[in-house]
Amino acid sequence: MTDPIVYLNGQFLPLGEAKVSVLDRGFLFGDGVYEVIPVYGGKPFRLAEHLQRLDNSLAGIRMTSPLTAEQWSDLFDRLIRGDHDQSIYLQITRGAAPKRDHAFPKETPPTVFAMCNPIAPIPASGVRAITVQDIRWDWCHIKAVTLLANVLLRQQAVEQGCAEAILVRDGQAIEGAASNLFVVVDGILVTPPKGNRILPGITRDLVVELAQANAVPCQERDIAAEELSRAAEVWVTSSTREILPIVELDGRTVGNGSPGPVWARMNRLYQEFKETLRRGG
Ligand SMILES: Cc1ncc(COP(=O)(O)O)c(C=O)c1O
Numbered sequence: 001m002t003d004p005i006v007y008l009n010g011q012f013l014p015l016g017e018a019k020v021s022v023l024d025r026g027f028l029f030g031d032g033v034y035e036v037i038p039v040y041g042g043k044p045f046r047l048a049e050h051l052q053r054l055d056n057s058l059a060g061i062r063m064t065s066p067l068t069a070e071q072w073s074d075l076f077d078r079l080i081r082g083d084h085d086q087s088i089y090l091q092i093t094r095g096a097a098p099k100r101d102h103a104f105p106k107e108t109p110p111t112v113f114a115m116c117n118p119i120a121p122i123p124a125s126g127v128r129a130i131t132v133q134d135i136r137w138d139w140c141h142i143k144a145v146t147l148l149a150n151v152l153l154r155q156q157a158v159e160q161g162c163a164e165a166i167l168v169r170d171g172q173a174i175e176g177a178a179s180n181l182f183v184v185v186d187g188i189l190v191t192p193p194k195g196n197r198i199l200p201g202i203t204r205d206l207v208v209e210l211a212q213a214n215a216v217p218c219q220e221r222d223i224a225a226e227e228l229s230r231a232a233e234v235w236v237t238s239s240t241r242e243i244l245p246i247v248e249l250d251g252r253t254v255g256n257g258s259p260g261p262v263w264a265r266m267n268r269l270y271q272e273f274k275e276t277l278r279r280g281g
Helices: 025-029 047-062 069-078 147-158 203-215 260-279
Strands: 006-007 011-014 032-040 086-093 111-118 127-133 164-169 172-176 179-186 186-193 218-220 233-238 243-249
Touching: 006 069, 006 218, 025 086, 032 047, 032 260, 047 069, 047 086, 047 203, 069 086, 069 111, 127 147, 147 164, 164 233, 164 243, 172 233, 186 203, 203 218, 203 233, 203 243, 203 260, 233 260, 243 260
Parallel strands: 127 164, 127 243, 186 218
Antiparallel strands: 006 011, 006 111, 032 086, 086 111, 164 172, 172 179, 179 186, 179 233, 233 243
16 A cells, blocks of 8 residues: 655655654654544535634644644645545644753744544444543643543553543543543433533534534533433544444443434434535535
């Protein structure tokens, strides 16, 4: 298989030739942010929303976007190949300073990297998950490349034969290690409110928007960890896993052990929304 073409600091080049300095602050400190943007029918999905979140993440670490929205869009068009489902990964770090120092370097250009990958098929029958203690920092609204806590928690799930870890902090179920959380309790769809404890997911926002537009009762409020065990449905959402039902949590069956009716409805609305985009609507 040929090396895919990626973008690095103004150049398009084969992945194997894309190299960054060992002094890059992304490598040394995890000092950078990233985005993952799904691409359907050759078009980035919810691009404006993803670029807005990128700007917010950059502002959160006191950086500004090195490219305009138009430049990002042109760059993505050059990376996207074919019309199969794929996703753009982009990462911006505070660059490679002459020496390792925690304080921000002066006049160091950022490192800008982007690549496009196929999206793995999503298991329609649902997946298993575990709950774990949220050991992350206090600024989870920033999509930072510093993902060690998320990596360790997801690995814990994988080692228990699960696809995701649901993070619990101060008695509240917060989100997944790489996804947002939805539950159906007493017939109402519930997701935690935005704030610094969760990543403001683009998929989450679209699910809330579609629920509101289609009269599906939906609340943005805290979810007590105990509610997970009585929820009729539990799902996680993300750009590459869309709306993924959890059918077993901590070894206990959720609902009747298969994806529930509210999931089926929201998933249909989500797929229809994607189709409209694919057809150019
Ligand atoms: C911690 C976390 N929460 C939520 C999400 C979902 O965000 P989005 O729907 O924008 O992909 C992600 C995505 O990777 C994530 O890492």
